[in-house]
Amino acid sequence: MQLHTHTWGEGDRTALLVHGMMADHRTWRRVGPALAGRGYRVIAVDLRGHGASGRGAYRPELFADDLAESLPTGADLAIGHSLGGLALSLAVDRLKPKRAVFSDPAWHLASPAEGLGPELFTQFKSAPKEQIRAMNPRWEEADVDIELQTLAVWDEATALSLASLSGADLLPAAPVVPSLVQLADPSFLISPERAALLEARGFAVRPVAGAGHTVHRDDFDGFMASLEGWIEPL
Template sequence: MQLHTHTWGEGDRIALLVHGIMSDHRTWRRVGPALADRGYRVIGVDLRGHGASGRGDYGPREFADDLVESLPAGAELAIGHSLGGLALSLAVDRLRPARAVYSDPAWHLAAPEEGFGPELFAQFKSATREQVAQLNPRWEAADVAVELATLAAWDEATALCLAPLSGTDLLPATPVVPSLVQLAGPSFLIDEARAALLTGRGFEVRTVEGAGHTIHRDDFDGFMSSLTGWI
C-alpha cells in the first residue's frame, strides 16, 4: 500500500520518521523541523490504518511492506517509535538506511495478564482531552491536541491485529545497519534484561531517564540529546 507522507525541509540528506500506534506523522511536529534545521529532508509517514493512509489488512509484515513501497531506500537516517520501531526493524534490510534508531520499540508485546495488552490500546480510541492530559502530564497542550486528532483518524483494528503476538518477544537477532535503541526511563516494553540482550547482539542502547513511552513528546530535549552521534 502506498502510504501518505509529509515532508519537512529540503536538505541533501534524507531522514525517515515512522510513528507508533494510534498516531501519525503529526506526532513528529517538533522532531521533523529540528532535523530539517540540521540539513535533512525529513519524510514522515502515516502507517496504514493511521492518519490519511488507507485501511486494509493489518499486521507487522503489512506495516513493514508498506514502508518499503512508500519510502526511499538508502536514507541517511530512519527513526521508528513503538509500533513504528517494530515495522522499521522488519523493513530495515530492504530500506537500508545508513543508521536506524528504534525509539522504545514494540519488540515485546505484553499479554493482558502482564497489565497492558493490545486490546487496551483499542479502548483508548475514545479517550477525552482530560484523560490524555492526565496520562501525559509532561506533554505540551499542542501534543494533547495532536493526540486527539490522530485518535480520531485512527482505525483501532490496527491494535487488535497485534493480539496474537501478545506475550512474545520480537527482538531482532542482529542490527542490519548501525542501530541505536532509545528507551524510556523506565520502559514498559524493553526491560533491563532485554536491553542487556540487545546490547549483546550489537545494538547501542541509551535510556532517557524519566521520560515516558513517547519520548519525543515527554522530553523533547532529552530525546534529541540522546541522538548525539546518530543524527
C-alpha cells in the same frame, strides 16, 4: 500500500520517521523541523490504519512492506517509534538506511496477564482531552490536541490485530545497520534484561532519564540529546 507522507526541509541528507500506534506523522511536529534545521529532508509516514493512509489487513509484515514501498532506500537516518520501531526493524534490510534509531520499539507485546495487552489500546479511541492530559503531564498542550485528532482518524483494528503476538519476543537477532535503541525510563516494552540482550547483540542502547514511552513528546530535549552521534551535525 502506498502511504501518505509529510515532508519537512530540503536538505541534502534524508531522514525517515515512522510513528507508533494511535499516532500519525503529526506526532513528529517538533522532531521533523528540528532535523530539517540540521540539513535533512525529513519524510514522515502515516502507517496503514492511521492518519490519511488507507485501511486494510493489519500485520507487522504488512506495515513493513508499506514502508519499503513508500519510502526511499539509502536514507541517512531512519527513526521508528513503538509500532513504527517494529515495522522499521522488519523493513530495514530493504530500506537500507545508513543508521537506524528504534525509539522504545514494540519488540515485546505484553499479554493481558501482564496487564497491557494490545486490546487495551482500543479503550483510548474515545479518550477525552482531560484523560490524555492527565496521562501525559509533560506533554505540551499542542501534543494533547494532536493526540485527540490522531485518535479520531485511527482504526483501532490495528491494535486488535496484534493480539495474537501478545507475549511474543520480537527482538531482532542483530542490527542490519548501525542501530540505536532509545528507551523510556522505565520502558514497559524493553525490560533491563532485554536491553542487556540487545547490547550483547550489537545494538547501542540509551535510556532517556525519566521519559515516558513517547519519548519525543515527553522530553523533546532529552530525545534530541540522545541522538547525538547518530544524527549529523550542521
